[in-house]
Amino acid sequence: MKKIGIVGATGYTGVELLRLLATHPEVEISYVTSRSNQGSRVDAMFPNLRGFIDLEFSDPSSDALAECDLVFFATPNGVAMKHVPALLEADTRVIDLAADFRIKDVDVWSKWYGMTHACPELLEEAVYGMPELNRAQVKDARLVANPGCYPTAVTLGLMPLVKNDLIDRSSIIADTKSGISGAGKQANVANLLSEAGESFKAYAVQGHRHQPEIAQTLSLLSGNPIGLTFVPHLLPIIRGIHATLYSKSTASETVDLQTLYEKAYDNEAFVDVLPAGFHPETRAVKSSNMCRIAVHKIPESDQIVVLSVIDNLVKGAAGQAVQNMNLMLGFDETTALMQPALLP
Helix, strand or coil: CEEEEEECCCCHHHHHHHHHHCCCCCEEEEEEECHHHCCCEHHHHCHHHCCCCCCECECCCHHHHCCCCEEEECCCCCCHHHHHHHHHHCCCEEEECCCCCCCCCHHHHHHHHCCCCCCHHHCCCCEECCHHHHHHHHHHCCEEECCCHHHHHHHHHHHHHHHCCCECCCCEEEEEEECHHHHCCCCCHHHCHHHHCCCCEECCCCCCCHHHHHHHHHHHHHCCCCCEEEEEEECCCCCCEEEEEEEEECCCCCCCHHHHHHHHCCCCCCEEECCCCCCCCHHHHCCCCCEEEEEEECCCCCEEEEEEEECCCHHHHHHHHHHHHHHHCCCCCCCCCCCCCCCC
């Protein structure tokens, strides 16, 4: 059994990690931290975990965490980077679910996250943890940067087109929508039910932190710079991301996009390419680690529209992190992740 630690286990992403790992047959959750809840039982805060996790929250300590085989950081941006060097020195592997190691250019990272990076020397080593893109590198990684939720939905939706140079790279539009849990658990008036319910809005149109992450990944896939317009929206639902992705085709009329996508993801356990003409729904991935995709070519035009849906807390965060952990520790990639989505 591998010993697992979770730093920041009281947020929405943290409790998803606890839920998924609680029934994992190959790991033992040995250390969970929360400064403000130190000494409290995990199942007192999360009664859904009664009978599954018999632990108290502890204060974060690199010494104790270093006894783990792998540590997840489900913390705000800027926390993991202060602890990672010591853990790596102790041969503890790390998966960061925040953005500390996602962007390779330290100046770009500092611009978007408004702080000085504590260990820029590790940015190049950190592996971007999207298994469908970097599976071999994840297996051997000491440090994995778990992708953001929006970047996961957008990248998986566009990857076959970008990788095969089938679209105009200069004018990609990612029109994305997320449930309210994507904003985190902290108190915020704008996230109250009476403020966000029965409403729908765009936000961060002038610039969102996930834009450079998506552009970096797609540019590396393409080998060329990407022109990306990224506009996020807030949906009055708890979970789910729906990405509607617009691009102009540069492919000949003989290219079968449906076949292209089916072949691209044929061996991927957590990407489901829907039949031609289908329209995926967020409820079809709720609480699952699945990304469901549909590709549409608009008749009598050069427009391609890809629809991509995920659960922002699972494939967009904790589920993908467990998928990465499975690869890093030599387990079957799908272990503890094969639950179907919840309906209704």
